[in-house]
Amino acid sequence: MSDTPIPAAPATSSDAAEASQEQITTEIGALAARYAAADGEELHTRLDYAPYRSSVLRHPTKDLHHADPEDLELCAPVFGEQDVAAVEADLTIQHRGEPIGERIVVAGRVRDGEGRPVRRQLVEIWQANAAGRYLHQRDQHPAPIDPHFTGVGRTLTDDEGNYRFLTIRPGPYPWKNHQNAWRPAHIHFSVFGTEFTQRLVTQMYFPGDPLFPLDPIFQSAIDPRARELMVAEYDHSLTQPEFATGYRWDIVLTGGLRTPFEETD
């Protein structure tokens, strides 16, 4: 997971990791103003975005390298539809007990740039628990681990491109980008494509999160329209009475309304 809490790499100066939220917010504002003034259209996530400190040294600096697809197929992971069980889309039943938190249905459609459904697509998710804690060695911040929640699930889209998960609403969590940095609550998504080289990774957010303007990862999608595409909408028709609330989030793989992904071409 790209934003698992890790010590921020030193960026442009040795005290970069010590920036205050105010400094980061000022940098975000300056980049947004420059983008607005340029009158361009940039609907992807910026890979080199200084307020997201570790992206400065970590972003790719060379063009993609073309590889022989046949060679790749010899070593890339594969899966068959028979490998993905229906129960893997329910993150609340992976242990003996019930996980703590707000049950949510997260559902939507995966489509291509022409609006056609992407069928039999492997969709994988991973996320923090209700307290904002990942079940991951590198996440040691003082929030409880939920023994009944692992935070990973997967499913295949149906013939209409629809996917559906039942999970727990994740909490926001602190990370080491700057002083007192908090990520807005989010669910990581991977859509696999038809082969390993087409894998796309992004994050789904929840509407109205007060942390949006403060978060350099969310803001690294520099165009407000691109950020909107990463925010799910509350959908009462997805809820289950007295059991779960519901959020709809559609994913578009290509074209002008393409969902912003973390790796772009």
Ligand SMILES: [Fe+2]
């Ligand atoms: Fe995360």
